[in-house]
Amino acid sequence: MMDGNIEDIERRANALDLAVIGGGPAGLTAAYELLKHAPEKSVQVFEASGKLGGISRTEDHKGFRFDIGGHRFFTKVEEVNEMWHEILTDDFIRVPRSSRIYYRGKFYDYPLKIFNALGNIGAYEAARIMASYAKWKVNPNRDEKSFEDWVINRFGGRLYMHFFRSYTEKVWGIPPREIEADWAAQRIKNLSLTKAIWNAISGANDTASLIEEFDYPRLGPGMMWERCGEIIEEKGGNVFMYAPVQKLIRKGNRIVALETKQKDAVTGEVVTNRVEAKNFVNSMGLKDLINCIEPAPPQHVLDAAAKLKYRDFLIVTLVLNTPDPFRDNWIYIHSDDVKVARIQNFRAWSQEMVPNDTQASIGMEYFCQEGDGLWDSSDEDLKELASVEIERLGLAKKTDVVDGAIIRQPKAYPVYDTEYKDAVAVIEAWMNSMENLQTVGRNGLHRYNNQDHSMLSAMYAARNILGASHDLWSVNVERSYHEEFQRKDTKKEPALAS
Structure with missing residues (x-):
């Protein structure tokens, strides 16, 4: 070059x-x-x-390689x-997909697995979710203008409240009712509650966002x-x-x-x-x-x-002086108790992303706006925040963190307001x-x-x-x-x- x-x-x-x-x-x-x-x-x-590479580039810190958000090669x-x-x-290399959702102190397999989901949410709440779904199927929003309208029509109000509202607002920084329905139609197209349940029961997986494995460059x-x-x-x-x-x-x-x-x-x-x-x-x-x-x-x-408008993004990569704390490629954090929105384990993408077998490389992803308090925080403050939050989530101890690196990415996502x-x-x-x-x-x-x-x-x-x-x-x-x-x-x- x-x-x-x-x-x-x-x-x-x-x-x-x-x-x-x-x-x-x-x-x-x-x-x-x-x-x-x-x-x-x-x-x-x-x-x-x-x-x-833009946001598909791979960064390097002392031999630890990491993505800006994680990129599956599937098409x-x-x-x-x-x-x-x-x-x-x-x-x-061929990489098996492994991801979960963290919500109310529990981990939900994603794609959904029926016994895991029922065990976490309970039969009573599951019944309420199904009743809410039936209600909205009978009397849906006739004019799907917003993300909120689109999701409720396909999943019901109660499941929307549990799994869509808080995470979507964390990612975009605005209420889901202020996001156009186009975004949902594009990103979670061809998925509904009935299809998700059928996939969970049957083991079928005919929705693109839920593919079981994908290609990945061995060095990111x-x-x-x-x-x-x-x-x-x-x-x-x-x-x-x-x-x-x-x-x-x-x-x-x-x-x-x-x-x-x-x-x-x-x-x-x-x-x-x-x-x-x-x-x-x-x-x-x-x-x-x-x-x-x-x-x-x-x-x-x-x-x-x-x-x-655009949504900006930063990633705090933590080096842990301990083996990988979880097996997933990434975990979605649907919790208002922490600011982190998604967490990656880079070795789960490729062994060659991490230079040794005794440490782990974990990416803590935060959505923000350029110039806000999070974006303007010092690197040391961001490492401290990420270290505190990974312990609060029960994934690792703060004392396990021995190093870290910060990447700030402006204009990561175009906003569908x-x-x-x-x-x-x-x-x-x-x-x-x-x-x-x-x-x-x-x-x-x-x-x-x-x-x-x-x-x-x-x-x-x-x-x-x-x-x-x-x-x-x-x-x-x-x-x-x-x-x-x-x-x-x-x-x-x-x-x-x-």
């Missing part, structure tokens, strides 16, 4: 076919896909940070699956994107690190250049670098994209961008008027896509450059997620060389 040899960039600028903003899964996929089908094209990727989007295995070949998801960056450069492209894009120069309905601030690898001087290109693919936040275009888009588009849908529609309409600028990925589309659909939107962007006519905004909308996915040919897509 390049740290920014300015003369090298300028020498290639006039011939550049594609400039990609962002080195996460979507941005790197766009570059990889274009070079795969058109190796003669010139491509450059501009990443603001010093690591590839029924065949072209994505093919790309994963083209890049990592034999470096995938960042291994995928570090290797992808290497392949892009092997194919003649360039990936520039520490190169935040600060401006897109517009002439009418076309972007003619981008500007970055980069540290020259030779002189060490930080300079503004202008890169001209025929096509641009963006994967940074949609709000940031709109605000860095000059001349600015119309005022109503700027106003729409101002309404988009009551304003987002109309705001995105306004931006989409204006973006569709742009002739050579496409936006892709989770933040680029302001859609809570999983990694595979972020990649699919980027594949389509690359193919559009080669003459196809894909609607990027419909990915994971018209083509529904996982279990209902069927590959759909696009009539306007030309034959592509492999």
